[in-house]
Amino acid sequence: MATAPSPVSIRPAVAGDAEAIRQIYNYEVENTTATMDLVPRSLDEQVAWLGARSGAFAALVAVRPVGPGADGLFVNGSDEVVGFAALSPYKERAAYRPTVEDSVYVRRDLGRHGIGRLLLDEVCDLARSSGFHSVMARIEASGAASRALHAACGFREVGIEHEVGRKFNRWLDVCLMQKML
Numbered sequence: 001m002a003t004a005p006s007p008v009s010i011r012p013a014v015a016g017d018a019e020a021i022r023q024i025y026n027y028e029v030e031n032t033t034a035t036m037d038l039v040p041r042s043l044d045e046q047v048a049w050l051g052a053r054s055g056a057f058a059a060l061v062a063v064r065p066v067g068p069g070a071d072g073l074f075v076n077g078s079d080e081v082v083g084f085a086a087l088s089p090y091k092e093r094a095a096y097r098p099t100v101e102d103s104v105y106v107r108r109d110l111g112r113h114g115i116g117r118l119l120l121d122e123v124c125d126l127a128r129s130s131g132f133h134s135v136m137a138r139i140e141a142s143g144a145a146s147r148a149l150h151a152a153c154g155f156r157e158v159g160i161e162h163e164v165g166r167k168f169n170r171w172l173d174v175c176l177m178q179k180m181l
């Protein structure tokens with residue numbers, strides 16, 4: 001198993017993490033099909049997103065320590081955000097409440113170092129301790145890294161939604177994966 005660049009740790013996200021989360025997320029908005037969003041998030045939108053992530057619908061960040069003022073690094077107090085994960089309601093209607101949906105994003109230059117696995121395992125533990133029955137992932141079907149990460153963390157594929165999204169002038173399928181808790 002890959003090991004995270006030492007020492008990466010996981011903590012709850014706080015408002016001061018909004019800009020670092022936004023930078024990681026907006027790269028995917030603008031360059032990949034990992035998210036169906038088409039327009040980059042503003043800082044205000046990212047702050048609002050974080051504000052909605054409380055209680056059972058939490059957001060976590062993966063962080064590593066940085067020296068104050070280190071060149072080229074985003075510094076938030078004494079640590080640097082290198083990834084994030086969150087839980088969101090799966091669907092609005094009330095009977096879906098035992099189910100939750102995850103998202104997980106890792107800074108591109110730090111991929112394949114075990115950070116995604118740390119985040120996803122932790123967010124699934126959080127979902128379990130919050131009393132959810134299962135976690136769903138909705139992954140654009142060509143997202144091999146995300147599908148493999150979720151499989152490595154105990155998710156299994158439960159279906160494909162065909163051509164439900166359109167981005168970069170092509171149709172996108174969505175792979176549904178589920179982990180029973």
Ligand SMILES: CC(C)(COP(=O)(O)OP(=O)(O)OC[C@H]1O[C@@H](n2cnc3c(N)ncnc32)[C@H](O)[C@@H]1OP(=O)(O)O)[C@@H](O)C(=O)NCCC(=O)NCCS
Pocket residue numbers: 001002028034035102103104105106107110111112113114115116117118137138139143144145146147148149150152
């Ligand atoms: C998907 C993502 C979160 C994976 O994060 P990561 O930190 O690189 O993943 P890890 O290093 O923890 O990998 C854990 C396991 O996932 C699988 N995996 C991760 N990346 C992979 C890749 N590119 N190809 C194949 N398997 C991969 C492997 O099984 C890996 O275990 P191993 O390294 O022991 O073989 C990251 O690639 C990412 O942020 N992608 C863009 C955003 C995205 O797609 N998010 C998901 C939206 S639902």
